[in-house]
Amino acid sequence: MIKTFEYKLDGEKYNVEIVVKNNKNTYIKVKEDGTIYVTTNMFTSKRMIKNLLDKEQDFLRKVLTKVKKQKEKDSQFYYLGKKYDIIMVPFNKIEIDDNKIYAKDEITIEKWIKKKTQEIFEERLEYCYNLFEENIPFPKLKIRKMKTRWGVCNRRDTSVTINSKLIRYDLYIIDYVIIHELSHLVHFDHSKSFWKTVEKYMPNYKKAVNALKE
Numbered sequence: 001m002i003k004t005f006e007y008k009l010d011g012e013k014y015n016v017e018i019v020v021k022n023n024k025n026t027y028i029k030v031k032e033d034g035t036i037y038v039t040t041n042m043f044t045s046k047r048m049i050k051n052l053l054d055k056e057q058d059f060l061r062k063v064l065t066k067v068k069k070q071k072e073k074d075s076q077f078y079y080l081g082k083k084y085d086i087i088m089v090p091f092n093k094i095e096i097d098d099n100k101i102y103a104k105d106e107i108t109i110e111k112w113i114k115k116k117t118q119e120i121f122e123e124r125l126e127y128c129y130n131l132f133e134e135n136i137p138f139p140k141l142k143i144r145k146m147k148t149r150w151g152v153c154n155r156r157d158t159s160v161t162i163n164s165k166l167i168r169y170d171l172y173i174i175d176y177v178i179i180h181e182l183s184h185l186v187h188f189d190h191s192k193s194f195w196k197t198v199e200k201y202m203p204n205y206k207k208a209v210n211a212l213k214e
Contacts, residue, residue, distance in 0.1 A: 005046060007036060007053055009060060018049060028056060030063040032070070032147075069214075077101070079113070080120075081170035117143060117167040121178075124171065125160065128178040131201045136185040150212060151177040153184035169211070176208035 003018040016036045026040040026049070038049055053060065077084050084101045086109065094112045095102040103109045125141050139153075142161040146152075152161040160181045166174050179201050187194035198205050 003046070007050065009053075009057060009064070014064070016049070016053070018046070026052060028052070028059075030060070030067055032067065034064060034067050034071075036060065077109075078168035079116075080167070081173070113167060114164075117164055120167065120171075121162055121174070124174050125162075125178055128175055128182060128201070131179070132182060132186075134186045134197075136182065139182070139185070151181040153181040153188075155185065155188060158185075172202075172204075173208045173211055176202055176205050177212075179205070 003020075005016050005018075006013045007016045008014075014034060014036050016038060018038045018040065020042050021039055023039055023041050026038060026044055029037050031037055036053070038053075040049065077086055079101075082099070084096070084099055087100050087102045088105065089095075089102045090104065091102075092104055092108065094108065101109070103112070121143055122141060125139075129136075129138055137158045140157065140159040142159050143164050144161060145165060146161075146163045150163045150166060153159075154161070160178065162174075162177060162181075166177060176198075180198055183194055183197040183201075186197050202208070
């Protein structure tokens with residue numbers, strides 16, 4: 001059962017979704033669209049939830065600020081870590097000039113970015129694979145949009161899936177995700193040995209990890 005109400009914080013109104021489950025405790029999280037999601041039990045009243053939200057305002061401010069920044073960034077066009085302005089022009093080919101991309105329409109841009117994503121991810125996979133001294137198979141590359149993960153390694157079909165949204169980031173971040181997934185072909189866990197393998201091929205991997213958390 002889902003109940004909703006509005007919660008006001010710093011002059012702004014946010015939708016609160018209350019999901020009643022057999023939970024002993026009450027949990028709060030913020031969705032990508034800024035909705036405050038509360039999971040609780042049937043004995044928790046709306047007033048109790050509001051009081052809890054009041055106590056957790058610092059947490060809510062921090063998370064909601066991060067969500068707003070991400071939404072703003074997602075609304076802008078980034079390619080390999082650089083922000084571009086899109087200029088619509090009456091010719092078919094894509095042209096890049098400094099911080100501007102000239103294109104006929106959004107469909108043309110989508111086709112171009114899809115093609116570049118495939119090309120660049122293939123190039124970076126080959127580059128990163130050739131760094132490895134361990135005897136690992138060359139994986140099949142899969143590209144898809146994922147909500148919660150940047151990459152996935154599947155040892156059963158020897159494939160690496162990379163989040164298509166990574167094309168928005170710098171090359172070293174793309175390389176980190178690929179090296180991370182290739183390292184799972186050596187250690188299929190997140191043990192110390194796994195992270196030593198990641199660090200072996202990307203000594204500054206923590207910089208990429210932090211960039212992906214921003």
